[in-house]
Amino acid sequence: MGPRACLLGLLALFVAGKCSYSPEPDQQWTLPPGWVSLGRADPEEELSLTFALRQQNLERLSELVQAVSDPGSSRYGKYLTLEDVAELVRPSPLTLHTVQKWLLAAGARNCHSVTTQDFLTCWLSVRQAELLLSGAEFHHYMGGPAETHVVRSPRPYRLPKALASHVDFVGGLHRFPPTSTLRQRPKPQVPGTVGLHLRVTPGTVGLHLGVTPSVIRERYNLTAQDVGSGMTNNSQACAQFLEQYFHESDLAEFMHLFGGSFAHQASVARVVGQQGRGQAGIEASLDVEYLMSAGANISTWVYSSPGRHESQEPFLQWLLLLSNESALPHVHTVSYGDDEDSLSSAYIQRVNTELMKAAARGLTVLFASGDSGAGCWSVSGRHRFRPSFPASSPYVTTVGGTSFQNPFRVTDEVVDYISGGGFSNVFPRPSYQEEAVAQYLSSSPHLPPSSYFNASGRAYPDVAALSDGYWVVSNHVPIPWVSGTSASTPVFGGLLSLINEHRILRGLPPLGFLNPRLYQKHGEGLFDVTRGCHESCLNEEVEGQGFCSGPGWDPVTGWGTPNFPALLKTLINP
Numbered sequence: 001m002g003p004r005a006c007l008l009g010l011l012a013l014f015v016a017g018k019c020s021y022s023p024e025p026d027q028q029w030t031l032p033p034g035w036v037s038l039g040r041a042d043p044e045e046e047l048s049l050t051f052a053l054r055q056q057n058l059e060r061l062s063e064l065v066q067a068v069s070d071p072g073s074s075r076y077g078k079y080l081t082l083e084d085v086a087e088l089v090r091p092s093p094l095t096l097h098t099v100q101k102w103l104l105a106a107g108a109r110n111c112h113s114v115t116t117q118d119f120l121t122c123w124l125s126v127r128q129a130e131l132l133l134s135g136a137e138f139h140h141y142m143g144g145p146a147e148t149h150v151v152r153s154p155r156p157y158r159l160p161k162a163l164a165s166h167v168d169f170v171g172g173l174h175r176f177p178p179t180s181t182l183r184q185r186p187k188p189q190v191p192g193t194v195g196l197h198l199r200v201t202p203g204t205v206g207l208h209l210g211v212t213p214s215v216i217r218e219r220y221n222l223t224a225q226d227v228g229s230g231m232t233n234n235s236q237a238c239a240q241f242l243e244q245y246f247h248e249s250d251l252a253e254f255m256h257l258f259g260g261s262f263a264h265q266a267s268v269a270r271v272v273g274q275q276g277r278g279q280a281g282i283e284a285s286l287d288v289e290y291l292m293s294a295g296a297n298i299s300t301w302v303y304s305s306p307g308r309h310e311s312q313e314p315f316l317q318w319l320l321l322l323s324n325e326s327a328l329p330h331v332h333t334v335s336y337g338d339d340e341d342s343l344s345s346a347y348i349q350r351v352n353t354e355l356m357k358a359a360a361r362g363l364t365v366l367f368a369s370g371d372s373g374a375g376c377w378s379v380s381g382r383h384r385f386r387p388s389f390p391a392s393s394p395y396v397t398t399v400g401g402t403s404f405q406n407p408f409r410v411t412d413e414v415v416d417y418i419s420g421g422g423f424s425n426v427f428p429r430p431s432y433q434e435e436a437v438a439q440y441l442s443s444s445p446h447l448p449p450s451s452y453f454n455a456s457g458r459a460y461p462d463v464a465a466l467s468d469g470y471w472v473v474s475n476h477v478p479i480p481w482v483s484g485t486s487a488s489t490p491v492f493g494g495l496l497s498l499i500n501e502h503r504i505l506r507g508l509p510p511l512g513f514l515n516p517r518l519y520q521k522h523g524e525g526l527f528d529v530t531r532g533c534h535e536s537c538l539n540e541e542v543e544g545q546g547f548c549s550g551p552g553w554d555p556v557t558g559w560g561t562p563n564f565p566a567l568l569k570t571l572i573n574p
């Protein structure tokens, strides 16, 4: 068959073989633990699939991100609007036309685009989708803590070759909704003082029984005045991708128990997406409760499970929402991640571009660094550390975790051994961290064997905060010892919102993408965490130990944890 036969209109029969390509040949397909197959989907069932269209001018976009985020540039803080971003990245007329024609011919209905026109979501029947996406075979699955139902294809899909320069990938086929990485650990024992915790009440003689907003505020040197003024339209957001909800009544109870010493807002300003009626999730409760008590008295949005249909990928849907609304909160915190190696490179690169679009608009996007230390996996029989994505994206600020040196006192912080960190195998080291990472690699006395990590990759986290032993109210019950970088991320995000508040009051632009400034200032305004190592592969070569923290930046706690007044001082300058 000659190349002339590779036409778009031809049916699936011809799409196989030479006339087709696989956009995501490296996308892993595995049924995650705890999920079961419920059998093949009915051919007449309706699916909502997401098509990622090829964008333009990405080089230019990356130069602009560099310029608006670098305090040394004359464009610093001059962020692009969503419309500016759309002008730049919008797919070419040929791409828009080719993809639309193809979808129309396949019977796709009700296609919706976003402001930047680089995504389309369309409705198709299973029968139509299986013809259109040659090789795909849709099945029902059920799993996760909330017994979520999804439709996915265990078999790879191919697209007509004529689309190769127009479509990055099709979302809703392979990737499962994320599972929470939250950890609930056993309560620590005070050495030699068994039972002490039963006799003291929180707040007395410097002892505390776990991390609460007042412990956070004490450690990070916040005063009662460090809250939102109510005189700006400053706002912040957290995003949930599990079938998990927070309850307003839990937030109220949490603030009643723990919010006595600082002004705060009693409810969430806006929920984007659907809030189901189910049980509250600890993860969702934690994010909202700590974002709203660190970034106290600041208007807060919650993006809640925006995957509204069984065939949607919730994380992808959140990215679409960002590209479809021009006025968004300045700070976004996200406790979500996948193993970098489990995702196709088309998907990873495209998600990274979406994060770059957010950075261009001056959004500060924080991701949890993960809760498995350096991670571990086996590649052709050899162990390696396992980086996590989007934590490894060069366009986000990644937050690691710490513990108090003495778990019952507000003391210096040490590494929380779960704190995710390491080096990307996909993204090269960005220039803003060149010096800091080179310094770490050349001076750390405890580097793991070089075969375990890719020293040339983007290194993370960038910063850290307490991640160990939090109190959370969920379903009316106060729950102790909740841990994970899911906790440190909203805390750091809330403090950046307080700094934005001061900047906005002074007529300055919000912080935007923080990393270039953070690294230029060598982590000024942060407590350097210098003690402890995180976990990794359990074998003789590394004996469960990944990287270790040290003076300055390290791939366990980044530059360290916030000393609010000092951080404000360094980040308030134009």
Ligand SMILES: *[C@@H]1O[C@H](CO)[C@@H](O)[C@H](O)[C@H]1NC(C)=O
Pocket (backbone or CB within 6 Å): 112, 113, 114, 115, 121, 320, 324
């Ligand atoms: C984007 O927003 C427009 C206008 O509000 C809406 O009509 C459209 O459906 C949205 N797109 C998606 C993919 O939801």
Ligand SMILES: *[C@@H]1O[C@H](CO)[C@@H](O)[C@H](O)[C@H]1NC(C)=O
Pocket (backbone or CB within 6 Å): 219, 220, 221, 563, 565, 566
């Ligand atoms: C902040 O806290 C640290 C340790 O808790 C303390 O040493 C420091 O003096 C405090 N104040 C400022 C303004 O940094």
Ligand SMILES: *[C@@H]1O[C@H](CO)[C@@H](O)[C@H](O)[C@H]1NC(C)=O
Pocket (backbone or CB within 6 Å): 227, 228, 229, 230, 231, 263, 264, 297
């Ligand atoms: C908190 O915000 C409200 C408005 O939302 C404002 O009236 C109040 O003064 C703020 N509290 C403090 C202590 O600034």
Ligand SMILES: *[C@@H]1O[C@H](CO)[C@@H](O)[C@H](O)[C@H]1NC(C)=O
Pocket (backbone or CB within 6 Å): 233, 235, 326, 327, 328, 329, 330
């Ligand atoms: C905040 O106010 C500015 C100026 O009035 C406006 O441009 C921006 O869209 C507002 N932001 C939000 C999130 O409402």
Ligand SMILES: *[C@@H]1O[C@H](CO)[C@@H](O)[C@H](O)[C@H]1NC(C)=O
Pocket (backbone or CB within 6 Å): 424, 425, 426, 427, 428, 429, 454, 456, 457, 458
């Ligand atoms: C190491 O990282 C670079 C990007 O910095 C990547 O191109 C390369 O493939 C990675 N090597 C391995 C073995 O993963």
